[in-house]
Structures are given as C-alpha cells and as structure tokens.
Amino acid sequence: MPKPTRSRHLIQRIGxxxxxxGTILTVIPILAVVVYIIIQxxxxxSWEFITGFPEDxxxxxxxxxAIVGTFYLTLGTAVFAVPLGIGAAIYLAEYAxxxxxxxxxxxxxxNLAGIPSVxxxxxxxxxxxxxxQFGTSILAGSLTLSIMTLPVIISxxxxxxxxxxxxxxxxxxxxxxxxxxxxxKIVLPEALPGILxxxxxGLERAAGETAPILFTVAAFFxxxxxxxxxxxxxxxxxxxxxxxxxxxxxxxxxQYGTALVLLVFVxxxxxxxxxxxxxxxxxxxx
Amino acid sequence: xxxxxxxxxxxxxxxxxxxLQNISLEIPARAITVLFGPAGGGKSSLLRVLxxxxxxxxxxxxxxxxxxxxxDVLSSQTDVIKLRRRVGMVxxxxxxxxxxxxxxxxxxxxxxxxKDRYALESAVETSLKKAALWDEVKQRLDDPATSLSxxxxxxxxxxxxxxxxxxxxxxxxxxxxxxxxxTAKVEESLKKLKEDYTVVLVPHSVQQAARTADIAAFxxxxxxxxxxxxxxxFTNPEKQTTQDYIEGRFG
Numbered sequence: 001m002p003k004p005t006r007s008r009h010l011i012q013r014i015g016x017x018x019x020x021x022g023t024i025l026t027v028i029p030i031l032a033v034v035v036y037i038i039i040q041x042x043x044x045x046s047w048e049f050i051t052g053f054p055e056d057x058x059x060x061x062x063x064x065x066a067i068v069g070t071f072y073l074t075l076g077t078a079v080f081a082v083p084l085g086i087g088a089a090i091y092l093a094e095y096a097x098x099x100x101x102x103x104x105x106x107x108x109x110x111n112l113a114g115i116p117s118v119x120x121x122x123x124x125x126x127x128x129x130x131x132x133q134f135g136t137s138i139l140a141g142s143l144t145l146s147i148m149t150l151p152v153i154i155s156x157x158x159x160x161x162x163x164x165x166x167x168x169x170x171x172x173x174x175x176x177x178x179x180x181x182x183x184x185k186i187v188l189p190e191a192l193p194g195i196l197x198x199x200x201x202g203l204e205r206a207a208g209e210t211a212p213i214l215f216t217v218a219a220f221f222x223x224x225x226x227x228x229x230x231x232x233x234x235x236x237x238x239x240x241x242x243x244x245x246x247x248x249x250x251x252x253x254x255q256y257g258t259a260l261v262l263l264v265f266v267x268x269x270x271x272x273x274x275x276x277x278x279x280x281x282x283x284x285x286x
Numbered sequence: 287x288x289x290x291x292x293x294x295x296x297x298x299x300x301x302x303x304x305x306l307q308n309i310s311l312e313i314p315a316r317a318i319t320v321l322f323g324p325a326g327g328g329k330s331s332l333l334r335v336l337x338x339x340x341x342x343x344x345x346x347x348x349x350x351x352x353x354x355x356x357x358d359v360l361s362s363q364t365d366v367i368k369l370r371r372r373v374g375m376v377x378x379x380x381x382x383x384x385x386x387x388x389x390x391x392x393x394x395x396x397x398x399x400x401k402d403r404y405a406l407e408s409a410v411e412t413s414l415k416k417a418a419l420w421d422e423v424k425q426r427l428d429d430p431a432t433s434l435s436x437x438x439x440x441x442x443x444x445x446x447x448x449x450x451x452x453x454x455x456x457x458x459x460x461x462x463x464x465x466x467x468x469t470a471k472v473e474e475s476l477k478k479l480k481e482d483y484t485v486v487l488v489p490h491s492v493q494q495a496a497r498t499a500d501i502a503a504f505x506x507x508x509x510x511x512x513x514x515x516x517x518x519x520f521t522n523p524e525k526q527t528t529q530d531y532i533e534g535r536f537g
Contacts, residue, residue, distance in 0.1 A: 170342065174377075175371070175374070175394035175397075176370040178367065185393070185397065
C-alpha cells in the first residue's frame with residue numbers, strides 16, 4: 001500500500017533539508033578559506049609587492065621573481081605535458097585496441113594520478129637533475145611537473161573524446177573520410193572545450209604544487225630573474241612555504257599576501273576553464 | 287547487367303550475431319531494391335558490406351564475392367575511400383554533423399580535396415534540390431544543421447550523400463524516426479532518385495517495402511528467402527514464409 005501523501009511529503013522535505021545542509025557545510029569551509037586569505041592578505045597587496053624584489057631577508061619588498069618563476073614553470077609544463085597528454089589520449093580513445101596491454105596502460109595512468117607529489121619530486125631529482133644533468137632548473141622542474149600533470153590531462157582528454165557521439169564518426173567514415181580526417185575535423189573540435197578544461201585543471205595543479213619543485217627547480221632566494229630554462233627560479237608555492245616556516249620575524253601580511261597572489265593565479269585559470277566549458281555547453285545542441 | 291552482384295556472401299560477427307549465410311543477389315541500376323524482413327535478419331549487415339562500413343565492426347569471417355561494376359568490393363586492395371564516395375549511405379537516425387547546413391554538405395567534398403568555391407556552392411544547391419530541401423533552407427545555409435526539424439535533417443543527410451555524386455545510395459530505415467508526412471517526402475525523393483541512381487533500401491515497414499520496391503528481397507535470419515519484382519513478391523510470393531511475413535503472421 002502506498003504511504004499517505006502527507007507522510008511522503010514530509011519525507012521529501014526532510015530529504016531536501018539534509019541535502020541542502022550538506023551542500024552548505026561543504027561550501028562554508030571553502031568560502032572561509034578564501035575570505036580569510038583575502039582579509040589577511042589584502043593589506044600586503046600593492047604595486048611594489050607585485051613587481052618588486054624581496055628585501056630584508058624577504059621580510060619586505062615584493063614577490064615578482066616568484067610570480068615570474070611560477071609563470072615559467074606553468075608554461076614549461078604546458079609545453080611538455082599538453083602535446084604528449086593529448087596525443088596519448090587520442091591514441092587510447094581512438095586507436096588503441098581493447099586488449100590486456102591497453103588495459104594495463106589505463107591502470108598505470110590512473111595509478112600515476114594517485115602517486116604523492118613528493119615522490120614525483122624525488123623522481124625528478126634522480127632523473128632530470130642528477131642523471132640527465134639538467135641541474136636545479138626550470139627544465140627539470142617543468143619536466144617533473146609534466147609527469148605529474150600527464151594523468152590528469154590524459155584522462156580528461158580521453159573522456160572528452162569518448163563523449164563525442166559515435167554516430168559522427170560513422171557518418172564521417174561513410175562519406176569517405178579517413179580515420180585521421182574524422183578525428184581532426186570532427187572529433188577534436190567537438191572535444192576541444194573538454195580537453196581545454198582538463199589541460200587547465202592539470203596546469204593549475206602544477207602551478208600550485210610545492211613538493212615536485214622542491215628538489216628540482218625552486219630557489220630559496222634569488223636576487224635576479226631566470227635567464228634560461230637551465231636556471232633555477234623562485235616560485236610562489238615554495239616561496240610561501242619558505243616565508244611561512246624558514247624565516248623568523250616574518251610579517252604575517254606578507255605570507256597571506258603571497259598566498260592571495262597564488263590563489264588568484266590558480267583561481268584565474270579555473271575561471272578560464274569554467275568560462276570555456278559553459279560557452280561550449282551553450283553552443284552545443286545535440 | 288546488374289550494378290551490384292553479390293555471390294555466395296557469408297559473414298559472421300565475433301559475438302555471433304546477425305550473420306549472413308550464403309547470400310546471392312543481383313542489384314540492378316536505376317531501380318529501388320528493397321531488403322526487408324524481421325529485425326536481426328541481416329539486412330543492415332548486407333547494406334554495410336556494400337560500402338565496407340562493416341570494416342568498423344567486429345567481423346571475424348567474410349566469404350564470397352561482391353562486385354560493383356568491375357570493382358571487387360571485398361578485396362583488401364580496394365580503395366575504401368573511393369568506394370564510399372561511389373556508395374553513399376543514409377542512416378536510421380538523422381545524424382547531422384556539428385556544422386552549418388552548408389558545411390554538412392561540403393564536408394565530404396572538402397575532405398576529398400575539392401577547394402573550388404564555385405563547385406562547392408553548386409554541389410550544395412544541386413544536392414539540396416534533389417533532396418527536396420532547397421526551398422526550405424536556401425535562406426539560411428549558414429545556420430547550424432541542428433536547427434532543422436527531424437524530417438529536414440534526414441533530407442539533409444540524403445543531400446549530404448548526393449553532394450558526393452555517388453552511383454549507389456544505401457538507406458538503412460531512413461524514415462524510422464519520421465512522421466508520416468516527412469516519410470512521404472523521403473519516399474517521393476527516392477522515386478525521383480532512382481532515375482539516376484542505384485537505390486538499396488531497408489524499409490522500416492512491410493508497407494513501405496511494398497510502396498517503394500522495384501525489386502524486393504525477403505531476408506530472414508541471415509538467409510535470403512526470396513527475391514522478385516516488387517509487384518510479384520507482394521501480391522503472389524512463391525514461398526509460404528514470405529506470404530506469412532507479408533500478411534503479418536510473424537515478425
């Protein structure tokens with residue numbers, strides 16, 4: 001026998017309330033972190049802080065070298081990880097036969113995403129800094145960050161490619177297109193927003209990581225900007241770590257100011273990804 | 287002489303479904319040949335052999351011979367790209383590509399290397415006229431193809447095939463998702479098209495088969511039961527099974 005209407009309505013209302021409460025509880029800490037960092041960090045933000053060099057044992061002055069360093073590292077990561085990751089995803093989604101070997105590759109990629117970032121750092125130190133003799137450099141750091149970012153880029157790209165309806169491929173083949181023409185003219189353009197989202201999310205993670213750059217590129221303090229990919233550089237996340245733990249008598253607003261700049265950097269990338277995705281969704285009609 | 291000649295064709299998928307058993311069939315030029323029968327009888331499979339679209343499926347065994355004029359369709363030497371330009375296909379669900387109306391029509395020509403704008407434009411107009419869609423869309427060729435109605439989209443799919451100037455047109459239940467009026471329009475286009483093309487149709491009902499068939503082939507469980515002219519087969523079939531299916535006693 002169905003329950004009386006009244007009681008069903010009550011259950012529904014309780015359900016809604018619990019879910020709403022859960023949502024609010026999730027959002028509160030995120031908002032709190034952002035608001036707290038803005039309140040604490042805003043007083044430090046000034047033109048000199050953004051564009052100046054650190055002074056007085058980093059207790060004053062600006063963080064320009066760290067901003068530039070993080071920018072270069074993100075760019076370097078993109079140069080290696082984006083073509084490699086998208087290429088691997090195209091192979092996996094479009095060409096790879098479904099056999100044990102490709103299953104193994106997929107499992108490896110998923111597990112790669114779960115490796116702690118400090119392990120990547122150590123690996124980068126062993127392979128790029130020491131064995132390949134790149135030294136502590138932007139090159140070594142970018143390569144290390146690339147390896148860490150690849151799983152994210154590969155899996156989101158593969159997912160985006162698979163979301164393109166199979167019927168598009170069949171139709172394209174049936175009018176005489178080759179497989180590669182089909183991928184280039186139809187599948188990739190359709191999947192592009194999804195791919196870009198994955199790329200940006202991956203790079204954003206690379207921009208904010210400390211451990212992988214710890215042994216491979218980051219400098220405690222450098223009085224000049226890097227001149228080549230083989231130079232070491234300061235970087236925002238590592239700089240934040242240094243001024244928060246390694247420098248006595250550090251004014252708190254400089255720490256939070258640095259955190260705020262890093263947050264804006266990363267959230268800015270996030271916003272770009274969101275805008276791309278929502279624009280694409282508005283355009284898509286199938 | 288037949289346009290397409292199929293001899294002792296057998297086909298098996300890796301999962302064991304819908305195989306073809308020893309099919310022999312002559313498909314004449316400038317006529318509508320209808321392949322009909324209950325679901326799972328191998329009609330789509332047979333259709334997809336003719337443009338080698340079965341290459342995309344998991345076929346584990348294919349035997350026999352398929353000739354398109356002098357071309358050995360099943361040979362591994364055959365250029366499938368050229369074959370598919372000669373043998374176009376319209377699918378059950380209208381699948382328009384995520385482009386504008388115009389780009390849907392020029393897609394096949396452009397990937398084949400056609401760059402001349404005048405040639406592309408004239409192909410657009412000619413193919414839309416043949417598919418009876420020109421008057422409805424000539425003002426908005428740059429609109430997204432998805433803005434068309436279902437019936438218009440299916441006629442666009444037909445036009446997309448026609449733009450490539452094929453010799454053979456395969457249609458796999460092209461009206462299964464359409465209302466009766468749109469269906470009538472598509473059937474009318476087919477009757478005009480057979481003056482210039484070899485048409486092979488898998489209809490979505492026996493009634494449609496009877497309305498359109500010049501040649502009718504009744505397929506059941508991978509076997510070709512009976513082939514005859516449409517008039518003869520739907521009024522006076524030789525085999526009892528055919529008679530039973532046409533009269534709706536099974537299927």
